[in-house]
Amino acid sequence: MKYANNILETIGNTPLVKINHITKDLPCTVLAKVEYFNPGHSCKDRMALKMVEDAEKDGRLVPGGTIIEGTSGNTGMGLALAAIIKGYKLICVITDKQSKEKMDILRAVGAKVVVCPTDVEPTDPRSYYSVSKRLAEETPNGWYVNQYDNPSNAQANYEQTGPEIWEQTEGKVTHFIVGVGTGGTISGVGKYLKEQNPNVKVWGVDTYGSVFKKYKETGIFDENEVYSYVTEGIGEDILPENVNFDTIDGFTKVTDKDAAVYTRRLALEEGLFVGMSSGSAIKGLLQMKDEFGPDDVVVVLFHDSGSRYVGKIFNDDWMRDRGYLEDDVKTAVDLIQEHVDKPLVIARTEELASHAIDRMRRFKISQIPVVDINGFAGSLSDTDLFQAYLDNPAIAEKPIREIMGAAYPIVKANASVEEVSKLITKDNQAVLIELENGKHNIITKYDIINSIK
Incomplete structure (x- = not known):
């Protein structure tokens, strides 16, 4: 009978899959190393097991001990598999930008999950780096994995992923491209491939808000480049020891x-249900199209499975909220699709300013059209109210007609976006749109900005 003695024995030997459609305009052959075929559904299974086994050998991890690690989710899953089979406890420290699916999966495989804020400095005691270190110090028989600086991370990829790629391509690989986070994959694979053929090019994919690309090109760690970003698993606001910049030929940002x-x-x-860093990797490859020729064999590594991003990348509402969906916005009515079904909030000329203020607060809006018996008669904005308050703190009890501005212009539903944009000025904060049912809605500067792709 052929079987694995436990789930850990199924790690590795993931397939290479040819990319056919997205890369059809490239002259080279593009092959994806699809790492979600690992049992934990990511490339991190390899290094997680290697780090655990090396820590067992040198006594850093003792029987019945507790594994503690800061993770974006995938390393935590690999560590969880090792902990289950080998009898360890596991604490995963994760940031609040990671998908809910990742957190739920970690809990499902027995990990205790501690969530930390994303937008803090690495040295902040609340950061997931600091919390991981503190928990390791406070926990009896605790072992802090530290995948960023742990040499077993890169070594696992040197011993496994690199040789697999070399064998699967029969030594014909000319370029290796992968998103860079801890640096273990690119450094380990890159080192092995360059030892076999020094002409192999190794390129890292970075994200905006990360320091890698500029540091490689200038040697400068620029803190001004560090800011929050959405992409999970790649990019860093630190320089992990596992990132061997000498092995990496260059970076591209996505x-x-x-x-x-x-x-x-x-x-x-392509039928490849992968995670967000894989999207970064394939787009980075396309950005480098001028680097490739007809005889080149380009291997791009896809880190993990899309199952961990169902509530994010594969959710239309999440994508639309961030302006990532390529909606075709051409007319005025296209601009208001997010609130077209909501009734227009209005104020009346004889109401008090306090009523408008309460409405703005309740509905979280900044502009309100004002009506009288004849129709639209004026407008109110939070700016108008603020200025009026500065002039007279008793503003709340004044009738709206005494402080309102000019009425908003009205456009038809089929008016062009360009036409609407020209009507929104410093002195005019919104435009009213007349819908086919005779009702009206409002277009604000936010709606215009939200349509920019």
């Missing part, structure tokens, strides 16, 4: 939007 869009394209056009 936006959050492109990462999300190309992740969905991989599912729809």
Whole structure:
């Protein structure tokens, strides 16, 4: 009989799959190393097991001990599999930007999950780096994995992923491209491939808000480049010891939007249900199209499965909220699709300013059209009310007609976006749209900005 003695024995030997449609305009052969075939559905299974086994050998991890790690989710899953089979406890420290699916999966496989804020400095005691270290110090028989600086991370990929790629391509691989987070995959695979053929090019995919690309090109760690981003699993606001910049030939940066869009394209056009970093990787490859020739064999690594991003990348509402869906916005009515079914909030000329203020607060809006018996008679904005309050703190008890501005212009539903945009000025904060049912809705500057792709 052929079987694995436990789930850990199924790690590795993931397939190479040819990309046919998204890369059809490239002259080279593009092969994806699809790592979601690992039992934990990501490339991190390899290094998680290697780090655990190496820690067992040198006594850092003792029988019955507790594994503690800061993770974006995938390393935590790999560690969870090892902990289950080997009898360890596991605490995963994760940031609040990670998908709910990742958190739920970690809990499902027995990990205790501690959630930390994303938008803090690495040295902040609330950061997931700091919390991981503190928990390791406070926990009896606790072992802090530290995948960022743990050499077993890169070594696992040197011993496994690199040789697999070399064998699967029969040594014909010319380029290796992968998103960079801890640096273990690119550094381990890159080192192995360059030892076999020094001419192999190794390229990292970075994200905006991360420091890798500029540091590689200038040697400068620029804190001004560090800001919050959506893409999970790649990019860093630190320089992990596992990132061997000498092995990496260069970086290309990919936006959050492109990462999300190309992740969905991989599912729809290639049948590859992968995570967001894979979308970054394939878009990064396309951005480098001038680097490739007809004889080149380009291997791009896809880190994980799309199952961990169902509530995000594969959710239309989440994508639309961030402006990632390529909706075709041409007319005025296209601009208001997010609130077209909501009734227009109005104020009346004889109401008190306090009524308008309460309405703005309750509905979380900044502009209100004002009506009288003849129709639209004026407008109110939070700016108008604020200025009026500065002039007279008793503003709340004044009739709206005494402080309102000019009525908003009205456009037809089929008016062009360009026409609407010209009507919104410094002195005119919104435009009313007349719908086919005779009712009206409002278009604000936010609606215009939200339509920009």
